[in-house]
Amino acid sequence: MASGGRVPEQQSLGSWQGVTLDIAAWDAVAADVDLSFACMFTHELDGEPRGGLLHLNQALSGRLVQLRDEGVFLGAPMETLLISKPPTTFAARAVMVIGMGVPSQWATALTAQAVATAVRAATQLRVASAAFAPSLLDAGIAPNQTTNTASEMMKAVTLAIDAQVSLATNGLAPAPSLRRWVFDVGAAGFAAAAGEFRATLDQLKAG
Numbered sequence: 001m002a003s004g005g006r007v008p009e010q011q012s013l014g015s016w017q018g019v020t021l022d023i024a025a026w027d028a029v030a031a032d033v034d035l036s037f038a039c040m041f042t043h044e045l046d047g048e049p050r051g052g053l054l055h056l057n058q059a060l061s062g063r064l065v066q067l068r069d070e071g072v073f074l075g076a077p078m079e080t081l082l083i084s085k086p087p088t089t090f091a092a093r094a095v096m097v098i099g100m101g102v103p104s105q106w107a108t109a110l111t112a113q114a115v116a117t118a119v120r121a122a123t124q125l126r127v128a129s130a131a132f133a134p135s136l137l138d139a140g141i142a143p144n145q146t147t148n149t150a151s152e153m154m155k156a157v158t159l160a161i162d163a164q165v166s167l168a169t170n171g172l173a174p175a176p177s178l179r180r181w182v183f184d185v186g187a188a189g190f191a192a193a194a195g196e197f198r199a200t201l202d203q204l205k206a207g
Contacts, residue, residue: 027052036092045140053138119160
């Protein structure tokens with residue numbers, strides 16, 4: 001649920017290889033899925049997290065930033081931290097944080113790599129639903145630097161789903177359990193992101 005008990009805005013974008021692709025105006029704490037992903041850099045450009053990442057840290061009683069400060073989780077590129085027993089205040093049954101490296105070195109390709117990592121992790125953990133928050137604005141990266149990020153994330157997700165289906169087709173893994181994937185976005189950028197995601201998915205389906 002969103003703050004104040006409001007139901008967060010959600011839309012279906014379509015589907016790919018049997019996986020429903022949605023978008024929702026929620027964060028890693030509020031995502032009502034089996035496995036919720038958030039991203040975290042080695043540090044924030046403004047000195048502290050904001051938005052959904054701040055909410056995640058607060059919901060963990062400050063322990064996420066504490067773990068990073070102590071070197072338990074560095075935020076190195078594609079490093080993962082699985083929180084399999086989140087507090088009962090979380091809607092998600094589990095949370096995984098994916099490292100993104102140094103924020104000043106961020107590029108769109110890094111977020112595409114992170115979302116592909118998330119799809120693989122969700123498949124390996126045999127979950128049915130997952131949500132992904134890129135956490136870019138939360139780290140202080142300006143909105144004008146994130147152009148085309150939604151499009152690249154959609155491409156990365158479909159490629160990662162294809163790879164997991166291919167493994168199963170070749171008898172090297174069981175059929176993927178993942179049936180729902182949600183892109184987490186802020187309410188302010190919801191409409192624009194939904195349009196970009198949907199347009200990219202349409203292009204991919206058209207070949």
